[in-house]
Amino acid sequence: MGSDSGRENQYAGKCTSGKQMNTKDEAEHIAKCLYALSQQSGHSQYQVLLLLNNCTDDTAAIVRELAPSLPIPVSQLQVTLPQEHATAGFARAWLSRPRHVVSNREGSY
Numbered sequence: 001m002g003s004d005s006g007r008e009n010q011y012a013g014k015c016t017s018g019k020q021m022n023t024k025d026e027a028e029h030i031a032k033c034l035y036a037l038s039q040q041s042g043h044s045q046y047q048v049l050l051l052l053n054n055c056t057d058d059t060a061a062i063v064r065e066l067a068p069s070l071p072i073p074v075s076q077l078q079v080t081l082p083q084e085h086a087t088a089g090f091a092r093a094w095l096s097r098p099r100h101v102v103s104n105r106e107g108s109y
Contacts, residue, residue: 018047022091027057031066038070047073053091054080 021036023030037048052062053058057101060078081090 009045018049018061019094020049020051022051022053022088023055023059024053024088025055025059027059027062030059030062032104034066034070034074035065038072047075050074050076050078051091051094052078053088054086 007100013051021033026033034048038053051064055078059077063076067076079091079094085091085094
């Protein structure tokens with residue numbers, strides 16, 4: 001996926017922390033969730049990283065469409081984990097490993 005480098009540069013050096021969210025088939029709720037996060041006080045100090053874990057619905061498309069309009073940087077990583085690892089706990093642990101560092105808003109990790 002391509003990078004929206006203009007928007008990336010807008011946030012360069014401003015994010016001091018991140019919010020990681022593990023999701024699976026959240027098309028019905030993801031827009032409201034991201035909008036609510038973007039309205040929290042101090043939102044300019046963090047970025048959101050979504051791990052889309054074995055999603056089969058339109059969650060990724062909704063995030064791609066909504067992210068540019070939000071005042072916070074949102075990145076997503078789509079993965080298809082084996083059934084024995086397709087749990088929220090495994091996804092959370094996998095995402096928190098140091099090698100998963102966001103290099104752009106669109107999901108190149």
